[in-house]
Amino acid sequence: MSRLSVPCHVKGAVALQVGDVRTFQGRPGVVVIDVTFPSVEPFELQEIIFKNYYTAFLTIRVRQHTSAHTPAKWVTCLRDYCLMPDPHSEDGAQEYVSLFKHQMLCDMTRVLELRLILRQPSPLWLSFTVEELQIYQQGPKSPSVTFPKWLSHPVPCEQPPLLLEGLPDPSRVSSEVQQMWALTEMIRASHTSRRIGRFDVDGCYDLNLLSYT
Amino acid sequence: MLERANTNAGALHGCYGGLLLRYPTDHPVIPWGSTTVLCLPLAVASLQKPEIRLESLKEDIKEFFKISGWEKKLQNAVYSELNVYPLPSHPAAPPEHLKEPLVYMRKAQGSWEKRILKSLNSMCTELSIPLARKRPVGQQKELLNKWNEMGTDEPDLSLFRPVYAPKDFLEVLINLRNPNYENGDSLSFRTHLGLIQVPLKVKDIPDLKECFIELGLNTGQLGIDDSTQVPPELFENEHVRIGQKVLAEQDSAAAQQYIRQGSPTALRAELWALILNISSQPEDILYYEQLKANVIQHDLLVDSLIYKDVKLTASNDDYYFVFEDYLYQVLLCFSRDTSVLGHFAYNSASPPKSYIRGKLGLEEYAVFYPPNDWLGVDHFFKAWPGVIPFHGFSMYVAPLCFLYHEPYKLYQTFREMYVRFFFRLHSISSHPSGIVSLCLLFETLLQTYLPQLFYHLREIGAQPLRISFKWMVRAFSGYLATDQLLLLWDRILGYNSLEILAVLAAAVFAFRAVNLMEVTSLAAAEAVLADLSTLKVMPLLQIFLFATIT
Numbered sequence: 027m028s029r030l031s032v033p034c035h036v037k038g039a040v041a042l043q044v045g046d047v048r049t050f051q052g053r054p055g056v057v058v059i060d061v062t063f064p065s066v067e068p069f070e071l072q073e074i075i076f077k078n079y080y081t082a083f084l085t086i087r088v089r090q091h092t093s094a095h096t097p098a099k100w101v102t103c104l105r106d107y108c109l110m111p112d113p114h115s116e117d118g119a120q121e122y123v124s125l126f127k128h129q130m131l132c133d134m135t136r137v138l139e140l141r142l143i144l145r146q147p148s149p150l151w152l153s154f155t156v157e158e159l160q161i162y163q164q165g166p167k168s169p170s171v172t173f174p175k176w177l178s179h180p181v182p183c184e185q186p187p188l189l190l191e192g193l194p195d196p197s198r199v200s201s202e203v204q205q206m207w208a209l210t211e212m213i214r215a216s217h218t219s220r221r222i223g224r225f226d227v228d229g230c231y232d233l234n235l236l237s238y239t
Numbered sequence: 240m241l242e243r244a245n246t247n248a249g250a251l252h253g254c255y256g257g258l259l260l261r262y263p264t265d266h267p268v269i270p271w272g273s274t275t276v277l278c279l280p281l282a283v284a285s286l287q288k289p290e291i292r293l294e295s296l297k298e299d300i301k302e303f304f305k306i307s308g309w310e311k312k313l314q315n316a317v318y319s320e321l322n323v324y325p326l327p328s329h330p331a332a333p334p335e336h337l338k339e340p341l342v343y344m345r346k347a348q349g350s351w352e353k354r355i356l357k358s359l360n361s362m363c364t365e366l367s368i369p370l371a372r373k374r375p376v377g378q379q380k381e382l383l384n385k386w387n388e389m390g391t392d393e394p395d396l397s398l399f400r401p402v403y404a405p406k407d408f409l410e411v412l413i414n415l416r417n418p419n420y421e422n423g424d425s426l427s428f429r430t431h432l433g434l435i436q437v438p439l440k441v442k443d444i445p446d447l448k449e450c451f452i453e454l455g456l457n458t459g460q461l462g463i464d465d466s467t468q469v470p471p472e473l474f475e476n477e478h479v480r481i482g483q484k485v486l487a488e489q490d491s492a493a494a495q496q497y498i499r500q501g502s503p504t505a506l507r508a509e510l511w512a513l514i515l516n517i518s519s520q521p522e523d524i525l526y527y528e529q530l531k532a533n534v535i536q537h538d539l540l541v542d543s544l545i546y547k548d549v550k551l552t553a554s555n556d557d558y559y560f561v562f563e564d565y566l567y568q569v570l571l572c573f574s575r576d577t578s579v580l581g582h583f584a585y586n587s588a589s590p591p592k593s594y595i596r597g598k599l600g601l602e603e604y605a606v607f608y609p610p611n612d613w614l615g616v617d618h619f620f621k622a623w624p625g626v627i628p629f630h631g632f633s634m635y636v637a638p639l640c641f642l643y644h645e646p647y648k649l650y651q652t653f654r655e656m657y658v659r660f661f662f663r664l665h666s667i668s669s670h671p672s673g674i675v676s677l678c679l680l681f682e683t684l685l686q687t688y689l690p691q692l693f694y695h696l697r698e699i700g701a702q703p704l705r706i707s708f709k710w711m712v713r714a715f716s717g718y719l720a721t722d723q724l725l726l727l728w729d730r731i732l733g734y735n736s737l738e739i740l741a742v743l744a745a746a747v748f749a750f751r752a753v754n755l756m757e758v759t760s761l762a763a764a765e766a767v768l769a770d771l772s773t774l775k776v777m778p779l780l781q782i783f784l785f786a787t788i789t
Contacts, residue, residue: 075331080419115440116417116669120340122329150438152419158331 028165029072035062036159039144055147057081057155061140068136073162074125080154082113085143086125091136098138103130106145113148308489312518315491319516322495322735323659325585339587339668343417344675348587348667351411355627358402363540366398370540379535386531390554390563396547401630405712408629408665409434409705412675415667432697433682434704439669441680443687447742448784451734453499454777456785461501462726462777475503482506491516499733501726501777508642514732515655519648527647530572537575541628545570549633558721562640566633569650573657579626582658587668626662631709634716635661638724660737664712672737677711678704680741685748688787692752701761706768707744714740715771723776743776746783750774 041054063069068091086104104125110118127134140161146154304310328337339345363370374382385392413434416422420438431438442450454460459474469475478500485493486509494513502510517523534542549566553559559566573579583589636653643649663673670676685703686693696703710718714737715727730739747768748755754767 075329077331112440115438116341117440120342122332122336124329124331150421152421154419160331 028167029162030165032063032066032069032161032163034159034161035064036060037062039155053149053152055145057144057146059142059144059156059159061142061159061161063137063139063161068138069163070127071130071134071137071161072127072164074140075158075160075162076123076156077158078109078119078121078123079157080110080119080151081144081146081156082110082148082154083107083145084109084156085145086130087141087143088130088132088134088137089139089141090134091138100141101132103132103134105131113146114150311489315489315513315516318491319514323582338583338585341417341669344415344667344669345587347411347415349589351408351667352588355402359540359627362399362402368540368543372538374536374538378538382535386535386568388564389567394543394546396543396550399543399547401548401551402544402627404630405709408674408712409708412667412678415675431679431682432686432693433679434702435675435679435682437675437679439676439679441671441676441683442738443683444784444787447738450736451730451739451742451780451784453733454730454780454784456781459500460777460781461503461729462723462775463781465501479503479506482510486510486513489513495733495735497733498729502729504722504725507725507729511642511652511732512648515652515659517648517651517655523651524647527572527650530575530650531568533575534571539574541574542571544628545574545633548628548630552631552717553633553637556634556637556717559634559637559640559717562637565640565646565649566636568646569636569653570628570633572650573654574626574628576654579654579658582662586662586666587673588662588666626657629665631713631717634713638716638721638728641721641725659735660731661714663737664714674712677737677741678708680738681707681711681744684742684745688745689749689752692748692755695756696764699759699761699764701758701764703748705761706765707748710744710747710771711740715743718771719774719776720772723774727776739780742783743780746779747771747774749783749787750779 037060039057039059042056042058043052043054071088074086084104084107085102086107087100088103089098089100092098107125107129109121109123142156142159144154144156301310304313325337335345339348362368382389413436415435415437417437420436422436448455452458459478461475461478464474465471465478482497482503483506485497486506491513494510498510498514512518545567549563549570553566554563635657636649639649639652639656643652660672663670664677665674667673667675682693682704693703714731715724719727727739727743731737751767755764758764758767
């Protein structure tokens with residue numbers, strides 16, 4: 027299934043906290059990230075990909091376009107999706123995650139805006155977020171390929187015409203050529219970028235120091 | 240290869256093309272053993288029918304596999320690859336993410352590697368020895384004559400020193416910090432009382448009991464139920480009989496399950512070969528001979544390090560000094576083996592790089608070190624460089640010498656054990672079998688189940704990990720008696736994990752807890768735990784996991 031990337035604008039993360047952010051000692055355990063699509067019409071969401079950074083649970087709310095004159099409402103489409111099975115340890119902390127349309131609680135046609143609510147209940151981590159956020163919509167359907175008739179229904183062999191003297195049997199030649207062709211395909215398929223050959227410089231293999239890359 | 244088929248050209252090509260094994264290009268490459276790739280054309284060629292019908296071709300080949308035993312071999316090959324390679328990761332994840340998902344660990348591994356390279360480079364410049372050079376013909380002949388007795392050679396190695404020792408590596412692990420973690424100076428519930436300060440997920444005893452369920456009190460074990468007081472009819476005879484059956488079936492998965500209860504000494508060599516999927520095909524013997532030819536032709540600096548290590552460790556060991564010559568034959572070839580480099584796809588480490596003299600910086604003259612372009616064998620993955628040995632590296636090979644006598648078999652077994660298990664013991668990664676997780680598992684087990692002992696040792700400045708680290712890095716080789724060590728390595732193979740090393744380390748501390756409570760210094764604690772050669776591994780593990788009141 028092909029997919030198209032949708033250009034999105036990710037607003038900065040807002041920490042939800044009771045009290046003054048500067049003076050309060052504790053860490054906010056909830057962060058909200060708004061994702062808008064300024065230049066795109068309401069689209070059907072196919073997939074969301076991101077890299078986790080120490081977020082334990084993810085909730086996504088979506089605002090969809092409604093045809094009537096009622097204002098668009100926020101609907102929760104993913105609730106408390108667990109990214110880190112143990113919030114205190116590193117399991118899943120920096121993993122790449124994909125979320126698909128079929129995992130959502132509501133249908134994702136005509137998406138206007140997304141809101142990601144990140145939760146990290148453990149006080150051990152200094153910060154948490156999601157990175158490299160990418161949204162995908164349904165791409166154009168690939169044109170169906172119709173196979174030519176002769177590929178799907180091979181014609182049975184017809185009686186070969188009489189051979190001229192001295193020429194080899196064409197069916198035997200063709201089968202040998204097939205074998206050679208298959209071999210060349212094999213070699214081409216297993217092409218490596220390795221160089222074959224020695225590095226004989228002036229008759230000896232001379233290595234300088236190891237490099238720090 | 241192909242029989243003449245009574246079909247037309249297009250369909251036959253499609254059929255043959257479909258039978259070729261193709262590996263997906265975005266998956267870390269599975270190096271299918273030579274046996275599996277060769278079997279398919281063999282299969283087709285062996286179908287002696289004058290006409291192959293397209294419709295029944297698939298079924299005929301499947302039938303052929305079953306009859307000839309190739310199905311089993313293919314199953315074993317697939318099973319062994321599943322054990323070795325990690326699952327395919329998310330398509331958006333870059334390859335370094337597959338090696339190690341946590342960024343700070345990748346960075347730590349990178350700077351550790353730089354340190355090793357600096358050390359190696361400074362050794363090169365101090366001693367004015369090239370990293371690699373071609374041997375003059377006279378020297379080549381001499382080495383070939385002496386190939387089976389390289390131990391008698393006494394080269395001057397006084398100027399060489401090991402690149403690093405386990406305790407240097409421990410210092411690096413102690414200083415490993417997650418930048419996003421609360422590493423406050425004041426002691427709080429978040430501070431780890433042990434030496435390792437990274438919050439990896441480790442198992443606790445209930446999880447370990449579930450994981451190592453075959454080591455339970457109600458299951459027979461070799462190492463416990465084969466002792467002289469126990470009549471063999473109770474367990475041992477039946478176990479040996481089952482082992483012989485497993486070997487007759489040549490089933491890797493069954494062998495791996497079987498070996499969790501230990502392997503009878505007579506069957507161990509074959510069982511390990513079956514589990515590691517090692518065959519003795521002519522091409523494997525040829526591969527070893529080619530590596531040997533490379534050793535003869537080119538001299539590497541790494542070779543001197545290997546010599547030094549063997550002389551310092553294995554030659555001084557009561558059990559292993561007799562195998563000194565074998566160790567050279569295996570380790571020198573190992574450092575020139577390109578196929579080892581395939582494991583760097585899932586190892587957090589990367590191989591060192593160098594440039595041909597005078598061509599610094601030009602990518603087409605870059606080679607990985609130790610170099611590997613001499614093998615003309617076409618490998619299915621990028622050729623990468625080798626492993627820099629550290630002090631004690633040769634002890635990974637030494638116990639295997641008790642099992643295998645032909646050098647090429649010994650070599651293959653060691654190589655498989657290395658790319659499956661041992662590489663994790665000296666690279667920084669978050670893998671559950673990686674050394675960082677093992678250290679944390681050890682400390683957590685000790686802290687949770689022997690809190691008084693842990694507190695006491697900490698107070699006297701004898702952090703337990705400082706003593707047990709060297710055991711785990713060497714997988715207890717050289718510390719336990721050989722028969723006990725082999726029983727332990729049976730379980731490593733059976734469970735496909737190194738966690739049992741951490742459990743054994745904790746069990747040893749539990750066993751000697753009474754003596755340890757009375758010591759008052761690190762040196763005294765080391766003395767209590769200096770000699771492990773009388774320990775019986777399986778009872779210790781069983782008691783610690785299943786018989787301790789928690």
